[in-house]
Amino acid sequence: xxxxxxxxxxxxxxxxxxxxxxxxxxxxxxxxxxxxxxxxxxxxxxxxxxxxxxxxxxxxxxxxxxxxxxxxxxxxxxxxxxxxxxxxxxxxxxxxxxxxxxxxxxxxxxxxxxxxxxxxxxxxxxxxxxxxxxxxxxxxxxxxxxxxxxxxxxxxxxxxxxxxxxxxxxxxxxxxxxxxxxxxxxxxxxxxxxxxxxxxxxxxxxxxxxxxxxxxxxxxxxxxxxxxxxxxxxxxxxxxxxxxxxxxxxxxxxxxxxxxxxxxxxxxxxxxxxxxxxxxxxxxxxxxxxxxxxxxxxxxxxxxxxxxxxxxxxxxxxxxxxxxxxxxxxxxxxxxxxxxxxxxxxxxxxxxxxxxxxxxxxxxxxxxxxxxxxxxxxxxxxxxxxxxxxxxxxxxxxxxxxxxxxxxxxxxxxxxxxxxxxxxxxxxxxxxxxxxxxxxxxxxxxxxxxxxxxxxxxxxxxxxxxxxxxxxxxxxxxxxxxxxxxxxxxxxxxxxxxxxxxxxxxxxxxxxxxxxxxxxxxxxxxxxxxxxxxxxxxxxxxxxxxxxxxxxxxxxxxxxxxxxxxxxxxxxxxxxxxxxxxxxxxxxxxxxxxxxxxxxxxxxxxxxxxxxxxxxxxxxxxxxxxxxxxxxxxxxxxxxxxxxxxxxxxxxxxxxxxxxxxxxxxxxxxxxxxxxxxxxxxxxxxxxxxxxxxxxxxxxxxxxxxxxxxxxxxxxxxxxxxxxxxxxxxxxxxxxxxxxxxxxxxxxxxxxxxxxxxxxxxxxxxxxxxxxxxxxxxxxxxxxxxxxxxxxxxxxxxxxxxxxxxxxxxxxxxxxxxxxxxxxxxxxxxxxxxxxxxxxxxxxxxxxxxxxxxxxxxxxxxxxxxxxxxxxxxxxxxxxxxxxxxxxxxxxxxxxxxxxxxxxxxxxxxxxxxxxxxxxxxxxxxxxxxxxxxxxxxxxxxxxxxxxxxxxxxxxxxxxxxxxxxxxxxxxxxx
Numbered sequence: 007x008x009x010x011x012x013x014x015x016x017x018x019x020x021x022x023x024x025x026x027x028x029x030x031x032x033x034x035x036x037x038x039x040x041x042x043x044x045x046x047x048x049x050x051x052x053x054x055x056x057x058x059x060x061x062x063x064x065x066x067x068x069x070x071x072x073x074x075x076x077x078x079x080x081x082x083x084x085x086x087x088x089x090x091x092x093x094x095x096x097x098x099x100x101x102x103x104x105x106x107x108x109x110x111x112x113x114x115x116x117x118x119x120x121x122x123x124x125x126x127x128x129x130x131x132x133x134x135x136x137x138x139x140x141x142x143x144x145x146x147x148x149x150x151x152x153x154x155x156x157x158x159x160x161x162x163x164x165x166x167x168x169x170x171x172x173x174x175x176x177x178x179x180x181x182x183x184x185x186x187x188x189x190x191x192x193x194x195x196x197x198x199x200x201x202x203x204x205x206x207x208x209x210x211x212x213x214x215x216x217x218x219x220x221x222x223x224x225x226x227x228x229x230x231x232x233x234x235x236x237x238x239x240x241x242x243x244x245x246x247x248x249x250x251x252x253x254x255x256x257x258x259x260x261x262x263x264x265x266x267x268x269x270x271x272x273x274x275x276x277x278x279x280x281x282x283x284x285x286x287x288x289x290x291x292x293x294x295x296x297x298x299x300x301x302x303x304x305x306x307x308x309x310x311x312x313x314x315x316x317x318x319x320x321x322x323x324x325x326x327x328x329x330x331x332x333x334x335x336x337x338x339x340x341x342x343x344x345x346x347x348x349x350x351x352x353x354x355x356x357x358x359x360x361x362x363x364x365x366x367x368x369x370x371x372x373x374x375x376x377x378x379x380x381x382x383x384x385x386x387x388x389x390x391x392x393x394x395x396x397x398x399x400x401x402x403x404x405x406x407x408x409x410x411x412x413x414x415x416x417x418x419x420x421x422x423x424x425x426x427x428x429x430x431x432x433x434x435x436x437x438x439x440x441x442x443x444x445x446x447x448x449x450x451x452x453x454x455x456x457x458x459x460x461x462x463x464x465x466x467x468x469x470x471x472x473x474x475x476x477x478x479x480x481x482x483x484x485x486x487x488x489x490x491x492x493x494x495x496x497x498x499x500x501x502x503x504x505x506x507x508x509x510x511x512x513x514x515x516x517x518x519x520x521x522x523x524x525x526x527x528x529x530x531x532x533x534x535x536x537x538x539x540x541x542x543x544x545x546x547x548x549x550x551x552x553x554x555x556x557x558x559x560x561x562x563x564x565x566x567x568x569x570x571x572x573x574x575x576x577x578x579x580x581x582x583x584x585x586x587x588x589x590x591x592x593x594x595x596x597x598x599x600x601x602x603x604x605x606x607x608x609x610x611x612x613x614x615x616x617x618x619x620x621x622x623x624x625x626x627x628x629x630x631x632x633x634x635x636x637x638x639x640x641x642x643x644x645x646x647x648x649x650x651x652x653x654x655x656x657x658x659x660x661x662x663x664x665x666x667x668x669x670x671x672x673x674x675x676x677x678x679x680x681x682x683x684x685x686x687x688x689x690x691x692x693x694x695x696x697x698x699x700x701x702x703x704x705x706x707x708x709x710x711x712x713x714x715x716x717x718x719x720x721x722x723x724x725x726x727x728x729x730x731x732x733x734x735x736x737x738x739x740x741x742x743x744x745x746x747x748x749x750x751x752x753x754x755x756x757x758x759x760x761x762x763x764x765x766x767x768x769x770x771x772x773x774x775x776x777x778x779x780x781x782x783x784x785x786x787x788x789x790x791x792x793x794x795x796x797x798x799x800x801x802x803x804x805x806x807x808x809x810x811x812x813x814x815x816x817x818x819x820x821x822x823x824x825x826x827x828x829x830x831x832x833x834x835x836x837x838x839x840x841x842x843x844x845x846x847x848x849x850x851x852x853x854x855x856x857x858x859x860x861x862x863x864x865x866x867x868x869x870x871x872x873x874x875x876x877x878x879x880x881x882x883x884x885x886x887x888x889x890x891x892x893x894x895x896x897x898x899x900x901x902x903x904x905x906x907x908x909x910x911x912x913x914x915x916x917x918x919x920x921x922x923x924x925x926x927x928x929x930x931x932x933x934x935x936x937x938x939x940x941x942x943x944x945x946x947x948x949x950x951x952x953x954x955x956x957x958x959x960x961x962x963x964x965x966x967x968x969x970x971x972x973x974x975x976x977x978x979x980x981x
Contacts, residue, residue: 060159
């Protein structure tokens with residue numbers, strides 16, 4: 007639903023047509039009510055006009071959650087728009103609203119809404135209501151909170167408004183109008199209606215040639231307004247209709263929308279038809295009769311003056327009376343053609359008519375004259391520089407008043423001649439450019455320009471001038487000094503050779519520069535084709551390196567390329583020195599041989615090769631050697647390695663390094679000298695005292711070693727002892743020279759069996775001269791004595807009565823041979839019924855199945871106990887094993903021990919069993935060749951030699967079979 011809010015006036019501001027009015031005394035007649043929560047009710051307790059009004063509730067206070075309406079039809083189709091007025095008493099909560107709405111099509115449009123309280127009845131005007139509205143309604147909507155007295159509606163009226171526009175007068179144009187004038191058409195329009203006309207269209211037409219439309223705005227009821235149209239330039243002669251019309255949509259009375267009148271347009275027009283003579287070309291001195299043709303184009307008799315003019319020296323006039331639409335030829339006084347050139351010919355009418363453009367006619371006459379001459383030679387003249395390339399130019403004028411065609415020649419000395427064919431318009435001058443001339447021949451040359459034409463004045467057909475070809479050229483011939491290589495500190499006189507190659511005197515400055523540190527200038531005056539040697543102020547070669555040497559002539563001449571000469575000078579510095587003795591240096595170890603090294607630097611700026619020398623001296627000792635340093639670059643630092651030197655006995659020595667470079671300019675840095683010392687660092691391990699070579703695994707051993715300082719200085723170092731991966735201990739020692747010390751480490755209990763390596767190492771002396779004595783290694787054998795019972799093989803948990811051979815599996819877990827006694831005892835209800843023992847010897851890690859004497863088992867419950875006795879056994883907890891078992895008198899199915907997994911494959915297709923010699927023989931099939939035998943007495947499987955693969959190398963699969971022949975004790979199988 008659209009909501010439109012307007013500011014409303016308290017009363018209507020213009021006249022209106024009442025459509026219907028209701029004082030609500032007969033409510034709900036003509037009204038339709040609806041909604042939810044309550045209903046609109048006719049009441050008499052409050053009203054604007056007695057005795058009734060309509061209230062938005064049937065109670066004293068309106069209710070919560072109400073949405074009720076009352077509606078009534080309206081018909082505004084015959085009106086432009088409408089308005090609704092009513093009186094309202096309003097006492098509402100701020101969240102409750104009264105709405106005024108109208109229906110357009112299927113949609114209700116909210117035009118006005120209000121909340122809160124306003125004391126007493128007051129009038130509301132709802133305007134404008136569109137003429138498409140078909141119903142109006144009042145709607146009350148409340149929320150679920152505060153309620154008050156409510157809303158009263160009384161005296162509802164509906165009004166319609168109409169339009170009526172009309173043309174009351176054509177103000178202009180009227181009557182007779184002269185052609186050529188400008189008229190502003192005007193008309194008066196009036197609002198005959200009872201409503202404001204916001205805008206309307208007014209159209210003015212004159213004949214078929216004028217049509218203009220204007221908009222009129224805000225025309226109040228009864229108001230009349232003058233409308234101005236676009237200006238009309240009156241050109242159309244005769245009688246014409248003037249039509250003014252007003253256009254307004256929904257106009258109630260279209261009969262007053264138009265006014266029609268007639269006007270007459272009068273025309274006055276006399277004109278010059280043509281000039282008959284003089285026209286065209288007339289030779290100078292000719293006499294002729296000026297004539298012109300005149301016509302009256304209007305419809306009235308006209309009297310007028312006629313003036314005829316030729317140039318500025320002829321004028322004549324006549325008076326003429328001419329009827330409408332008539333033509334005549336006028337002849338004026340004779341004219342003598344004395345003035346050369348073109349002259350305007352004019353004929354003018356002295357009359358003020360409607361078309362002044364034809365009151366004048368112009369033409370021309372030409373008085374012919376023939377003369378051409380040379381005004382000036384423009385170039386080349388005067389002084390020109392050599393090498394200049396120019397087009398010779400001459401200014402030529404046609405002094406006549408007709409075109410002139412002729413040939414022109416241009417000559418310079420004896421080296422240039424050119425000609426051109428020309429055509430110059432009358433009274434025109436032109437600059438003629440001949441083919442290029444190069445000023446190559448120095449000196450003075452005659453310049454001539456000639457015209458080949460037979461005209462009235464031959465004296466201006468030739469002109470002579472001259473040109474001087476100047477050569478401006480000075481140049482630097484050569485820089486004589488300094489250049490090449492100069493040693494640092496040298497003083498020299500800069501010199502350059504200068505020459506004037508031109509043909510005029512020349513004065514100019516000469517600038518001499520060396521690098522960025524030397525500059526001198528001399529002003530030089532030099533005659534043509536002369537050469538001189540310039541010497542500048544002295545220069546000292548103090549700044550090393552390569553420097554640009556330039557000599558410049560500060561002048562503008564014709565050959566600037568020779569005004570500048572460039573060379574270079576290199577200031578050489580020879581200086582090489584030692585900057586560091588690298589080895590030997592400080593304290594050095596007595597290690598046999600070392601390579602003496604020193605760092606040398608080229609302080610100069612040239613690549614040099616030289617000899618470097620090292621000398622080592624001591625108490626009654628002298629050693630010296632030279633080496634070649636090749637191609638040492640400028641500013642390069644290089645480490646020089648001298649031949650190997652055998653380190654001497656301990657003590658103090660002197661080393662010196664020196665250079666031998668011819669012409670070295672700084673000898674102070676050629677030699678370095680230092681003292682150094684030879685010392686002997688050597689600490690070593692004499693022997694390992696403990697642990698011994700053979701150890702028991704259950705014993706704790708002290709760890710110790712004997713060390714000595716064989717060197718010349720106190721030594722602080724770290725000594726460490728390691729045994730396998732299980733033991734590590736270290737100590738820090740400080741030993742005086744030749745001191746011997748027994749070092750005690752942390753104690754050690756062997757954790758690993760068999761052999762274990764140990765070593766003692768000194769690892770904190772970086773320059774030990776005898777590292778061979780820094781480590782001592784040893785091997786220790788850790789003995790382990792441990793035998794144990796793995797399992798009871800027989801009897802099993804349930805056996806049949808009869809003969810049983812007890813079998814026990816034992817193992818030597820140690821790494822030495824073990825001698826021990828193995829006992830077996832069987833009890834029934836704590837009563838010993840069987841016992842046996844055997845003395846055994848097992849090699850290291852050996853596993854053995856031990857069988858005892860047979861036992862005749864009777865029916866009952868029994869317990870078997872196995873014990874092992876071994877002196878020094880380190881793990882007694884695996885020396886005893888026991889279990890309970892049952893002896894039964896019948897032979898039921900018993901679950902025996904599974905066949906071994908072997909290749910981790912189970913029994914499958916192709917498996918087979920056979921019995922013989924008190925054993926069960928079996929193979930698995932399942933694409934294997936595994937073969938086993940089973941002993942019931944021991945309840946154990948034994949893996950046998952695999953079945954043969956055969957010629958095809960295949961395993962046993964589907965269809966395998968096995969048989970045992972008791973007579974010959976042979977097993978047969980197939981696959």
